[in-house]
Structure formats: structure tokens, C-alpha cells
Amino acid sequence: MTQSTDLGPEDRKIITLARSARARNGVAEGAAVRDETGRTYVAGTVALDSLKLSALRTAVAMAVASGAKSLEAAAVVSDTDAPSDEDRAAVRDLGGAATPVLLAGPDGELKATVTAG
Numbered sequence: 503m504t505q506s507t508d509l510g511p512e513d514r515k516i517i518t519l520a521r522s523a524r525a526r527n528g529v530a531e532g533a534a535v536r537d538e539t540g541r542t543y544v545a546g547t548v549a550l551d552s553l554k555l556s557a558l559r560t561a562v563a564m565a566v567a568s569g570a571k572s573l574e575a576a577a578v579v580s581d582t583d584a585p586s587d588e589d590r591a592a593v594r595d596l597g598g599a600a601t602p603v604l605l606a607g608p609d610g611e612l613k614a615t616v617t618a619g
Contacts (some may be wrong), residue, residue, distance in 0.1 A: 532546050532547075580608075
């Protein structure tokens with residue numbers, strides 16, 4: 503496991519953005535992704551009767567809808583112990599198997615870094 507202080511400023515930024523989305527919207531998860539140009543996309547969990555998406559899949563969808571061609575990194579803030587296989591697959595589809603997925607707790611502390619692969 504990597505300490506959040508070992509992260510670069512851009513990775514700390516997407517964790518902060520994900521944490522803010524979770525808190526601001528009062529949702530189970532917050533997520534942020536950074537595309538190949540450095541743009542960030544931030545989302546929270548979508549829990550409608552007709553549409554349910556995790557925060558990370560929503561952030562990836564926002565990046566795709568905005569024209570992103572690839573991802574440099576992804577972050578999710580959650581109470582879970584690991585990003586879901588579906589979340590990692592969404593990141594992998596756009597960013598590739600080596601794209602890092604940062605998992606932080608609600609306090610913003612990094613719990614784990616895994617690859618999308």
C-alpha cells in the first residue's frame with residue numbers, strides 16, 4: 503500500500519476532487535479521472551430507479567462523452583476495500599490495463615493503488 507504523501511500533486515488532486523464529490527452530494531462514492539491531456543472529470547454515485555452507476559463508471563463515462571482518448575489515472579473514495587471489477591474494467595477500456603486506480607477512504611487517506619488490468 504502506498505501512503506498518500508507519496509503521491510504526486512496530480513494524484514492527490516484527483517483524490518481530493520473525488521472526496522469532495524462524495525461529501526458534496528452525500529453519495530456512497532466519489533470518483534475522479536484524469537485524461538491524457540490532464541483534464542479531470544468528477545462524479546458521484548448515480549442511484550436512480552432506472553439507472554445505477556458507480557461513481558468511477560460515471561466519471562469514465564463523462565470523460566468519454568467529453569472526447570477523452572485515454573486516461574492517466576483514476577481515483578475513487580469509498581468505504582469499500584477494493585475497486586470493483588466492473589469499475590476497473592471501465593478504466594481499462596479507456597486507459598489500458600496499466601492505468602493506476604487509487605482507492606481512498608472517506609478521510610482521503612490512500613488505502614490501495616491497483617492497476618485497471
